[in-house]
Amino acid sequence: MLSERRLEVLRAIVQDYVGTEEPVGSKALTERHRLGVSPATVRNDMAVLEDEGYIAQPHTSAGRIPTDKGYRLFVDKLAGVKPLSSPERRAIQHFLDGAVDLDDVVGRTVRLLAQLTRQVAVVQYPSLTRSTVRHVELLSLAPARLMLVLITDTGRVEQRMVDCNAPFGEQSLADLRARLNGKVVGRRFADVPQLVQDLPESFEAEDRATVQTVLSTLLETLVEETEERLMIGGTANLTRFGHDFPLTIRPVLEALEEQVVLLKLLGEVNESGMTVRIGHENAYEGLNSTSVVSVGYGSGGETVAKMGVVGPTRMDYPGTMGAVRAVARYVGQILAES
Amino acid sequence: MLSERRLEVLRAIVQDYVGTEEPVGSKALTERHRLGVSPATVRNDMAVLEDEGYIAQPHTSAGRIPTDKGYRLFVDKLAGVKPLSSPERRAIQHFLDGAVDLDDVVGRTVRLLAQLTRQVAVVQYPSLTRSTVRHVELLSLAPARLMLVLITDTGRVEQRMVDCNAPFGEQSLADLRARLNGKVVGRRFADVPQLVQDLPESFEAEDRATVQTVLSTLLETLVEETEERLMIGGTANLTRFGHDFPLTIRPVLEALEEQVVLLKLLGEVNESGMTVRIGHENAYEGLNSTSVVSVGYGSGGETVAKMGVVGPTRMDYPGTMGAVRAVARYVGQILAES
DNA sequence: TCCTGGCACTCACCTGTACCGAGTGCCAGA
DNA sequence: TCTGGCACTCGGTACAGGTGAGTGCCAGGA
Numbered sequence: 001m002l003s004e005r006r007l008e009v010l011r012a013i014v015q016d017y018v019g020t021e022e023p024v025g026s027k028a029l030t031e032r033h034r035l036g037v038s039p040a041t042v043r044n045d046m047a048v049l050e051d052e053g054y055i056a057q058p059h060t061s062a063g064r065i066p067t068d069k070g071y072r073l074f075v076d077k078l079a080g081v082k083p084l085s086s087p088e089r090r091a092i093q094h095f096l097d098g099a100v101d102l103d104d105v106v107g108r109t110v111r112l113l114a115q116l117t118r119q120v121a122v123v124q125y126p127s128l129t130r131s132t133v134r135h136v137e138l139l140s141l142a143p144a145r146l147m148l149v150l151i152t153d154t155g156r157v158e159q160r161m162v163d164c165n166a167p168f169g170e171q172s173l174a175d176l177r178a179r180l181n182g183k184v185v186g187r188r189f190a191d192v193p194q195l196v197q198d199l200p201e202s203f204e205a206e207d208r209a210t211v212q213t214v215l216s217t218l219l220e221t222l223v224e225e226t227e228e229r230l231m232i233g234g235t236a237n238l239t240r241f242g243h244d245f246p247l248t249i250r251p252v253l254e255a256l257e258e259q260v261v262l263l264k265l266l267g268e269v270n271e272s273g274m275t276v277r278i279g280h281e282n283a284y285e286g287l288n289s290t291s292v293v294s295v296g297y298g299s300g301g302e303t304v305a306k307m308g309v310v311g312p313t314r315m316d317y318p319g320t321m322g323a324v325r326a327v328a329r330y331v332g333q334i335l336a337e338s
Numbered sequence: 339m340l341s342e343r344r345l346e347v348l349r350a351i352v353q354d355y356v357g358t359e360e361p362v363g364s365k366a367l368t369e370r371h372r373l374g375v376s377p378a379t380v381r382n383d384m385a386v387l388e389d390e391g392y393i394a395q396p397h398t399s400a401g402r403i404p405t406d407k408g409y410r411l412f413v414d415k416l417a418g419v420k421p422l423s424s425p426e427r428r429a430i431q432h433f434l435d436g437a438v439d440l441d442d443v444v445g446r447t448v449r450l451l452a453q454l455t456r457q458v459a460v461v462q463y464p465s466l467t468r469s470t471v472r473h474v475e476l477l478s479l480a481p482a483r484l485m486l487v488l489i490t491d492t493g494r495v496e497q498r499m500v501d502c503n504a505p506f507g508e509q510s511l512a513d514l515r516a517r518l519n520g521k522v523v524g525r526r527f528a529d530v531p532q533l534v535q536d537l538p539e540s541f542e543a544e545d546r547a548t549v550q551t552v553l554s555t556l557l558e559t560l561v562e563e564t565e566e567r568l569m570i571g572g573t574a575n576l577t578r579f580g581h582d583f584p585l586t587i588r589p590v591l592e593a594l595e596e597q598v599v600l601l602k603l604l605g606e607v608n609e610s611g612m613t614v615r616i617g618h619e620n621a622y623e624g625l626n627s628t629s630v631v632s633v634g635y636g637s638g639g640e641t642v643a644k645m646g647v648v649g650p651t652r653m654d655y656p657g658t659m660g661a662v663r664a665v666a667r668y669v670g671q672i673l674a675e676s
Numbered sequence: 677t678c679c680t681g682g683c684a685c686t687c688a689c690c691t692g693t694a695c696c697g698a699g700t701g702c703c704a705g706a
Numbered sequence: 707t708c709t710g711g712c713a714c715t716c717g718g719t720a721c722a723g724g725t726g727a728g729t730g731c732c733a734g735g736a
Contacts, residue, residue: 025728038680043729061687061728101498103567111595135477137487149475149487149495157487157497160439161676229441235573236591253574257449338499363699376709381700399699399716 002052008035009045010054011078014066018314023063068279068313071291075276075317082318084326088116092330099334102126102155106231109307109331114234116323119311120256122294124266125229126154126304126335128222129190136184138177138214143167148217152189154304154335158227162217164210172207176214189222228263232256234309241312251286252310261286266294266306274321279313289313293320297328299336307331340390346373347383348392349416352404356652361401406617406651409629413614413655420656422664426454430668437672440464440493444569447645447669452572454661457649458594459572460632462604464492464642464673466565467528474522476515476552481505486555490527492642492673496565500555502548510545514552527560566601570594572647579650589624590648599624604632604644612659617651627651631658635666637674645669 002010012033016024026039026046035042046064049055054070057063066074084092095112099105106123113121131152139147146162179202183195196218200211221227235256238249255261261284265277274295280288287310294308307328309320340348350371354362364377364384373380384402387393392408395401404412422430433450437443444461451459469490477485484500517540521533534556538549559565573594576587593599599622603615612633618626625648632646645666647658 023728027728039728040680040682041678044679047730057729059686059688061685061726063728134479135485137475137477139473139475139489141472147473147489151477151485151497155499157495159489159495161493233595236588236595239588239591250574250577253577257571257574361699365699377699378709378711379707382708385701395700397715397717399697399714401699 002049005035005037006045006049007073007078008033009042010049010066010070011074013046013049013055013064014070014074014078017065018316021314023058023065025063028063066314068281071278071313071317072281075278079318081274081325082322084116084322088323089326092116092327096330096334102157105155105331105334107233109327110231110233113307113309113324113327114237116327117309117311117320118234118240119237119309119315119320120232120234120252121307121309122256122262122266123231123307124263124305125231126152126156126298128152128156128158128227130188130298130302130304131156132186132188133184133192136177136180136218138173138180140168140170140173146173146214148214148221150189150218150221154299155338158221160217160221162214164213166206166210168207168210172203172210176203176207176211192222193219228259230259230262230266232262237311248289252290255284255286256310265292266308274325275308276317276321291315291317293317293324295324295328297332297335299332304335340387343373343375344383344387345411345416346371347380348387348404348408349412351384351387351393351402352408352412352416355403356654359652361396361403363401366401403652406619409616409651409655410619413616417656419612419663420660422454422660426661427664430454430665434668434672440495443493443669443672445571447665448569448571451645451647451662451665452575454665455572455647455649455658456578457572457575457647457653457658458570458590459645459647460594460600460604461569461645462601462643463567463569464490464494464636466490466494466496466560468526468636468640468642469494470524470526471522471530474515474518474556476511476518478506478508478511484511484552486552486559488527488556488559492637493676496559498555498559500552502551504544504548506545506548510541510548514541514545514549530560531557566597568597568600568604570600575649586627590628593622593624594648603630603648604646612663613646614655614659629653629655631655631662633662633666635670635673637670642673 012029012035013024016029016032026042029035029042030039046055050057050064053067054073055064056067058065092112096108099108106125110121110123113123131154134153135151137149141147144164144167146164146168148160148162150158179199180196183199184192187195196215199215200208203211235253238252241248265282265284274293277292279291282288282290282292289312290310291313292308292310294306296303296306298304307324309324311320350367350373351362354367354370364380367373367380368377384393388395388402391405392411393402394405396403430450434446437446444463448459448461469492472491473489475487479485482502482505484502484506486498486500488496517537518534521537522530525533534553537553538546541549573591576590579586603620603622612631615630617629620626620628620630627650628648629651630646630648632644634641634644636642647662649658
């Protein structure tokens with residue numbers, strides 16, 4: 001186990017490195033932090049920390065920089081979550097209030113997060129399956145063509161075209177709409193498949209096929225792949241990444257375009273609380289030099305989706321975590337109100 | 339006026355520079371192109387072209403690179419639009435077919451364009467005001483709370499919450515829905531304001547305020563700012579931009595996040611045909627070293643929105659223009675079918 | 677046992693110099 | 707009007723030397 005002072009040294013190294021972006025040496029450390037010991041002692045501590053794998057030297061005769069393992073220890077043991085200042089809180093409120101619809105909420109959130117953390121922000125739309133049904137609408141567009149519209153309590157709206165083989169009467173349509181809503185409104189989308197299972201049976205034989213088509217479209221919409229959407233913002237912040245640009249930034253941009261990768265990334269967030277994935281802890285190779293701070297959000301106690309930021313492993317963890325948490329909470333409130 | 343051969347020299351310079359990304363000298367030119375004259379002659383021609391402002395020298399003792407004016411001449415007079423190869427055509431078809439809804443169409447289009455051109459793609463959603471109304475739906479979510487859903491013939495769906503002061507009866511709701519649809523279905527959204535103008539008068543006094551609220555929400559949705567949406571993709575291609583990264587890429591990423599800027603960019607597209615804006619021809623400063631190739635698309639003859647790509651001024655104009663045009667046409671077809 | 681000051685060593689980085697070569701402009705001759 | 711020849715320019719690279727931040731190690735002191 002590392003002594004108290006060595007932990008203190010590690011903390012100082014992380015803080016300085018995050019601030020200056022340059023390897024930090026023993027002398028500079030003692031000057032900028034009141035460690036109460038001499039550079040020589042710090043050097044000894046550094047040697048130990050390096051042996052243990054918490055810090056590393058880019059090259060001999062350079063200062064030390066934290067390793068992923070070092071950041072991990074820092075995040076777990078040495079750093080808290082820095083609460084936002086009250087101007088920041090007010091900024092959040094100001095920025096998010098007045099969103100007109102869910103797209104707008106998500107869009108504002110992503111911009112806000114990017115701005116607060118000065119990093120790349122990723123916000124997932126509230127998941128369908130975790131939301132409850134507010135309304136299901138069926139519209140007849142053409143004799144044998146329907147439009148299915150799903151509306152969740154979180155304000156998300158999803159629509160699908162349904163091509164039927166046979167024309168479907170106005171009356172049957174109203175009937176289906178009413179019965180469908182009767183069954184599912186207020187229930188969770190995850191439960192919808194069971195709830196509608198025996199619905200076709202209650203229809204006349206001639207309409208049964210169409211009802212079945214409508215229902216399968218409904219169920220398809222709930223399938224993982226189509227139901228997960230997300231929004232990204234603040235990619236311009238990637239330019240602050242480092243000096244060795246193309247190599248670092250490229251894979252990150254590529255990862256950001258791969259929705260699947262991102263979803264997996266956020267998906268690994270454990271239900272409650274915040275998750276921090278540092279460098280190589282990220283399964284995706286292109287993100288090996290980035291950290292991801294993510295958290296679930298939702299109205300009430302329920303987590304309906306996740307949001308987070310992607311930045312260099314050398315990031316201000318306490319500040320970032322504070323911002324992400326605060327925004328997530330506030331968005332949760334907004335969803336609850338709407 | 340420039341002689342035939344000098345134009346030929348300019349064309350060769352543009353082609354070589356686009357290919358190699360390096361200033362091209364007189365000797366290299368004569369070796370790679372059958373100009374039928376010696377390097378010395380080419381040098382003289384280059385001197386003229388430079389005087390006229392079509393090419394420039396980064397520094398003495400370096401080759402020449404085209405200026406914005408040079409590219410402009412190249413695009414206008416020297417280059418055609420390169421038609422796609424048939425594998426490419428098939429790829430487009432394969433890629434776009436099977437989109438489930440409008441979001442999907444736009445998403446696939448943006449990825450396709452980015453992939454084909456290896457540049458950043460921007461696709462605008464079909465404009466509301468230029469589309470026609472397929473259906474307007476009104477749902478009662480709570481006694482004094484309605485949801486308004488607009489559906490266009492291009493498949494776009496837009497929803498808004500409407501908070502009413504007074505509860506609105508089921509009957510009145512059905513009434514409003516029917517009358518509203520009767521008035522506007524099949525008409526262009528741009529005409530909706532006039533069409534619904536006298537609608538409140540035909541309602542009982544007690545409902546009139548609510549009807550008015552619904553209508554103003556409807557009209558608000560048609561306002562420029564909220565009605566224009568777009569999707570971006572292929573930002574990873576920015577890394578191929580140049581060597582002087584941070585300075586070039588940063589403002590571009592920032593511009594891409596500024597929807598307003600992008601919309602203005604696309605907005606300048608003239609109605610029919612393709613627009614190419616080269617370097618400083620772009621009003622926005624951050625895009626001064628990029629070119630924008632854009633084109634309108636739509637079902638039938640109508641232009642309902644625009645799409646385009648953003649890339650370095652040093653781009654393969656004929657190829658890019660070919661790809662953009664082909665994709666726009668195909669998307670138009672898809673919209674017409676749906 | 678732990679901390680400290682001192683000391684020799686390492687090595688990235690900066691600076692200055694020299695050189696190379698692609699590319700140019702100009703000019704005289706075909 | 708085109709061409710070959712020639713002197714010149716200047717960015718890029720390679721090499722050498724100097725500088726300084728930072729290190730590891732060690733002997734002495736609390």
